[in-house]
Amino acid sequence: MKAAVTRQPGPPEVIQVKDKPIPEVKEGWVLIKVKAFGLNRSELFTRRGDSPNVKFPLVQGIECVGTIAQDPSGSYPIGQKVAAIMGGMGRFFNGGYAEYTLVPLEIVFPFFSELSWHILGAIPEMFQTVSGSLHQALEIEPGETLVIRGGTSSIGMLACQLAKVKGLTVISTTRNPDKRETLLKNKADHVLIDTGEVSMALKKVFPDGVNKVLELIGTRTLKDSLKCISQRGTVCMTGILGNEWTMHEFTPMGDIPSLGRLTVYMGESKNLSKSLLQDFINEVEKGTVQLNIDKVITIDKVAEGHQYMEDNKAKGKIVVVL
Ligand SMILES: NC(=O)c1ccc[n+]([C@@H]2O[C@H](COP(=O)([O-])OP(=O)(O)OC[C@H]3O[C@@H](n4cnc5c(N)ncnc54)[C@H](OP(=O)(O)O)[C@@H]3O)[C@@H](O)[C@H]2O)c1
Numbered sequence: 001m002k003a004a005v006t007r008q009p010g011p012p013e014v015i016q017v018k019d020k021p022i023p024e025v026k027e028g029w030v031l032i033k034v035k036a037f038g039l040n041r042s043e044l045f046t047r048r049g050d051s052p053n054v055k056f057p058l059v060q061g062i063e064c065v066g067t068i069a070q071d072p073s074g075s076y077p078i079g080q081k082v083a084a085i086m087g088g089m090g091r092f093f094n095g096g097y098a099e100y101t102l103v104p105l106e107i108v109f110p111f112f113s114e115l116s117w118h119i120l121g122a123i124p125e126m127f128q129t130v131s132g133s134l135h136q137a138l139e140i141e142p143g144e145t146l147v148i149r150g151g152t153s154s155i156g157m158l159a160c161q162l163a164k165v166k167g168l169t170v171i172s173t174t175r176n177p178d179k180r181e182t183l184l185k186n187k188a189d190h191v192l193i194d195t196g197e198v199s200m201a202l203k204k205v206f207p208d209g210v211n212k213v214l215e216l217i218g219t220r221t222l223k224d225s226l227k228c229i230s231q232r233g234t235v236c237m238t239g240i241l242g243n244e245w246t247m248h249e250f251t252p253m254g255d256i257p258s259l260g261r262l263t264v265y266m267g268e269s270k271n272l273s274k275s276l277l278q279d280f281i282n283e284v285e286k287g288t289v290q291l292n293i294d295k296v297i298t299i300d301k302v303a304e305g306h307q308y309m310e311d312n313k314a315k316g317k318i319v320v321v322l
Contacts, residue, residue: 002322003098004302007057009049012306015097017299020059023094023102030071030108032084036121037064037096039305039318041241046091047306054091061096062089063125065117073105083109083124083277086268097302099322109274113281118296120281122154122317126291127280129238129267130159134166137236137265138212142167145206147228149194150216150241152179154317157186157292159214165288171210173198182315186292196220199227209233219247223255226262234261292316 003020025031043060045051063085068076076082087107089095094102113120133155134140146163148156151172160170164187172188174180180191190205192198194217203209209230215222216239225235256262283289294316297305305318 001099002299003059003094004061004299005057005097006047006060009047009056012047012303012310014047015060015303015306017302020098022100025070025072025102027072029102029104030073030076030082031069032064032066032082032101032103032108033069034064034066034096034099034101034322035117036066036319036321037061038122038125039302039309039320040125041239041309043090044306044310051091058090059094059096059098059101060090061098061101062086062091064096064101065120065124066101069100071105075105076108076110080110081113081120083111083120085109085124085128097299097320099299106270109277111278111281113285115281115285118293118319118321119284119291121319121321122291122293123281123284124277125267126154126158126317127277129155129265130162131276131280132267133214133236133238133265134159134162137238137263138214138234140166140168140212144212145169145171145210145230147171147173147192147198147202147210147213147225148188148216149173149198149213149221149225150239151183151188151191152176152315153216153239153241154292154294154314155239156214156216157183157316158289160186160188161289165283168212171202171205179315194221197224199224202228206230212236214238217242219244222247222262223250226256226260229257229260231257232259232261233257234263236263236265238265238267293319295319296321298322 171190173194218240220242
C-alpha cells in the first residue's frame with residue numbers, strides 16, 4: 001500500500017510517500033480501507049516532534065473515513081462505512097495517512113451516507129472537537145452569547161454554525177480584517193479583530209461580557225478571554241493556534257474572575273456518541289450545516305498540505321482523498 005511516512009521529527013519534507021505492507025489484522029483491531037482523511041493542527045506538532053512519547057518513523061493521521069476491509073470480531077460487515085478517530089491513532093500506532101490502517105475496534109464509528117468521501121473525510125475530528133467543546137465542556141444553551149476566539153479556523157467555523165443552529169449569539173474573532181466577510185457569511189453575528197486583546201472591544205457591544213468563550217488560540221490569549229466572560233461565564237480552551245503550550249505567570253485568583261469558570265476540552269473518541277456522529281452527517285446531507293473545506297489533495301501532497309497549514313493559508317479543512 002501507499003503510505004505517507006514521517007521519517008523523523010522535522011519540517012514538512014520529512015513526510016514522504018512510500019510503499020509499505022498492508023497491516024496484518026489482530027484480535028480486537030479492524031483493518032480499514034482508507035478513502036479520505038483530514039489534516040489536523042495537532043499533526044504539525046507531532047511531525048515536529050512535540051508530541052510526547054511518539055516514535056518515528058510513523059504513519060501519522062489521527063482520523064480517517066473508509067470501509068471495513070477485515071474485522072476478526074465480526075462486529076462490522078466488509079464494506080461498512082466507518083470513521084476512526086484519536087485513541088492514539090497516528091501517534092502511538094500508525095494512523096490514517098495510508099491506503100489501509102489498522103485501528104482498535106473501540107475507535108471505530110460506523111455510519112451510513114451517500115456523501116462523497118472528500119466531504120466525509122472532513123467530518124470526524126472536526127465534529128468530535130466542536131460537539132465536545134460546545135455541548136460537554138461549555139454546555140451551551142439557546143439565548144446565550146458565545147465568543148469564538150480563532151473564528152476562521154475549521155473548528156471555529158463549524159462551532160459558529162452549530163451554535164447558531166442552537167440559538168446563540170456568536171462573536172467570532174480573526175487577526176485578519178480581510179476575513180471579516182467570510183465570518184459573517186458563516187453566520188457570525190459580530191466579528192472582532194484580534195490584536196491579542198479583544199475584551200475591550202467586546203465590552204463596547206456586550207458591557208456585561210458573554211456567557212461562553214471557545215478559546216482556540218490558547219495560552220497567549222487566555223487571560224484576555226477570561227476578561228470577556230460575564231458572571232458565572234465559562235471559558236473552554238480547546239486549541240493552541242498561538243503555538244504556546246505553557247502559560248507563564250498565571251494567577252488563578254486574579255486572572256480568573258470571581259465565579260468565572262475555566263475548562264479544557266482534549267477530545268477523546270470516548271467523548272463521541274456513535275448516534276451523534278450519524279445525526280451530524282445527516283445534517284450535512286440536508287445542508288443545514290455546511291463544512292468549510294479549503295482544499296482536497298492526494299496522498300502525494302500531504303507534505304505540501306502540512307506546509308499550507310503551517311503558513312496559515314487554509315480557510316477551512318484540508319482533506320486528502322485516496
Ligand atoms: N482539543 C481538541 O480535541 C482539538 C481537536 C482538533 C483541533 N484542536 C485545536 O483546535 C485549533 C483549531 O484547529 P483547526 O484545524 O481548525 O485550525 P486551522 O483551520 O488550521 O486554523 C487556521 C486559523 O488559525 C489562525 N491562527 C493561526 N496561527 C495563529 C496564531 N499564531 N495566533 C492566532 N491565530 C492563529 C488563523 O486565523 P486568522 O488569520 O484569521 O487570525 C488561521 O485562519 C488548533 O489549535 C487545534 O490544535 C483541538
